[in-house]
Amino acid sequence: MTDFDAPTSLWTKVLTVEASLWMGRVHLLGQQTFILIGWYAAVAPDGTPDPLPLIGLCTFLFFGFVALQILNDVKDVEGDRITAPYLPLPSGLLSVRTAARLAVAYMGVGLLALLLTLPHLFWVVVILATTGAAAGILVAYSKLKGQGVLASAIITVAFALPLLWAWFVAGGGDPIVLVTLVFYTQVTYFSGNIIAALHDVDLDERAGNTTFPVRVGAPRAFRFMVGVAGVGWLLVPVIALLGPYGMWALPFIVPGLALLAVSYRRMLRTLQVPDRGRLRRIDDLGPMKVSDQFRNAAVLAVFAPWVALVAFAVIQAIAWSGHYLYMWRIVRGGLVRSLAQETGAGLPGPDR
Template sequence: MGVRHSLLRVEAAWWMSRTFLSNLATWAALIGWIAADPQLLGWPRMIALVVAVVALNGAMFVVNDILDADGDAVTAPYLPLPSGLLTLRQAWLAAGAGVLVAAVGLVLAARTTGRLLTGAVLLLAGIVLSAAYSKVKDYGIWGSLTVALPQSVPAAVAWVVAGGGPVGEALLVLTYLLLASVSNNVLAALRDVEKDPAAGNRTLAVRIGAPGAFRVAALAGFAALVPVAVLAVARPGWWGLGFAAAGAVIHLLCYPRLLRNFAEPGRDRVQRLADQRLWKLGEYVKHSSVVAVFHPVAGLVCGAVLYACLRGGYRVYRARLVSGAIRRSLANPVPVAGHD
């Protein structure tokens, strides 16, 4: 029973890190790397860096949950800390493990001491900016702009570690990621728009209403296509335009329905996540468009794999954490056949 319970708590820490939600950071690392290494000659080192970024992002998710534990008790009581699946000490240990994995991955990805040090400094800056977000996220759009910076840092790290490339292309990539990150953050806050006021959170959705916040998110998302188009024409990388057009069509098709849904009161977090499923697919197609400008096959493969990870991750996350399967397993002293 001791080993079983320990493994269940390790699983709770895993879900606390929301690895499957690290996809925006993963996209940033992939896009930044391929901007410097379009032929993917250093793909093993790219994978090492992606692992590092995902691990560090997971550690930041854990730290964010530690800092937001009181608010999460209202908006997300199923999370490991509010539900008692993990103690505060165990949560800090999970965050430390993530940082350790990130350090090892960065060392493996960087070929030179200079690249290693530059990458480490950039990641440290990202951590500081992430901590700043926890202080300003109640300031509406300014919070979203603040979090967009650390979410784009992995692209800069990847570009440097991979050896660099044309600066103009790198700036276009970063512009895309900043706009996409703002859109993603505003959408993420919409999930808890009903409960955030009770927790004292003053997100953009709380300030201007869910429909207005969704319009801002959509505007930022569509604006992100501009640097993609410029990059595709300048390089040229015409396949990127095809991917970008497909993503834009998906968003245009689901925009009216989502706007109506966000205007409807009483929709809970699970419903709002389900509402955004098609929109999220459009986001991933747009992310793929940036990769496709440099390498069409990589754009297709990355989009398919990361979207599958997202959808599968959400499904298991809901079953194991949101629905309380881990909590029920911990409450049972002996596993019962046919159950968890």
């Protein structure tokens, strides 16, 4: 395992940082869509505020998300030895101390972005305070995983924060729009949390995680999750009526619903097959996640059509290319081999 303070080469430190960024799931940028929704919903249709705070918010969300994901992996390292032993901590690629210190450093970078871009220190304090609350919710979630849908409901509270930050920093707007968008966000992340739990359904019980899919079975949990996602789809036309460019949601609604319709039965069949493993489950449920991202882009298009198109294209390009890099560097051990070659110390073992 590597320690950032150890007398190692610069390239070894670069590889250590790379490992920590993969821990932060840097290729998954879907949460940025909600910053954009909150911002453009507040300024649409003719507001043109300074875009610098938006850039700062997106930067903070990126590094803050990385930091919280790392801390989540630190907290769940023992369970990950069973469900995802290839991750940097259980594989011994990083020490817990190094990972935690890098998480603090990433949060510091995000804080610097806020200080340089937000118009008032008040917003920096509010965002940091609510981020701390989100970290507390994350800890509570890990202790309540066995409570089924209650745990999923608890964790979704934290995911409304980026939308709220952007909305209020941009100046706010119609409270009916805000309430509708917050409810949409909760529905989206509620179903998304169940998707994430389905990835580990084969091994979670062995790791002591009695999640909702473990409690009720993967097929039943999937049907319930699709029903929740359906509520999200029903909210899209409601939001379209509240925004200035409602018709622009259609180019995203049609392919999103079509993808869900054509892949539903196949996804359900694979969930009826036991012991497929985490990586196959992630691939199996990929169409569901892309369908959700089409839906999120549809909501953004109601307020900023061209921003929705560009954001969707960029997020998808990074997600797909990042997925293959992640498989190569983390799952198949490319980063472990690079580090072993650089240090000449052989392949690292588990951090026990």
